[in-house]
Amino acid sequence: MNLPGWLAGKAVGIGTVIATMTVALIQDQSPPEQLGVTTSAATTLRTRGSAAGANGIAVLTASLDTTQHQGQQNRALLSCCVRT
Numbered sequence: 001m002n003l004p005g006w007l008a009g010k011a012v013g014i015g016t017v018i019a020t021m022t023v024a025l026i027q028d029q030s031p032p033e034q035l036g037v038t039t040s041a042a043t044t045l046r047t048r049g050s051a052a053g054a055n056g057i058a059v060l061t062a063s064l065d066t067t068q069h070q071g072q073q074n075r076a077l078l079s080c081c082v083r084t
Contacts, residue, residue, distance in 0.1 A: 019046055 023042050030038035 015050075019050075022046065 023039065023046075026038050026042045027035060
């Protein structure tokens with residue numbers, strides 16, 4: 001699966017903006033004595049979420065590529081055995 005460069009750039013830009021705004025909102029809403037705890041918790045959860053999302057996309061892409069490749073192999077096998 002190949003994404004156009006402009007689409008990948010837009011996705012990265014949107015992800016960066018959302019991550020920054022989320023941390024700013026969390027820091028704004030937390031009490032001053034809990035600022036360090038909330039910032040580190042938000043950063044940790046954001047990192048784990050992005051890693052899980054990236055791994056999920058990789059698994060999905062690999063799965064779709066494997067399925068597509070198997071379909072091509074099956075068609076090639078059937079084309080040699082079945083005459084239409």
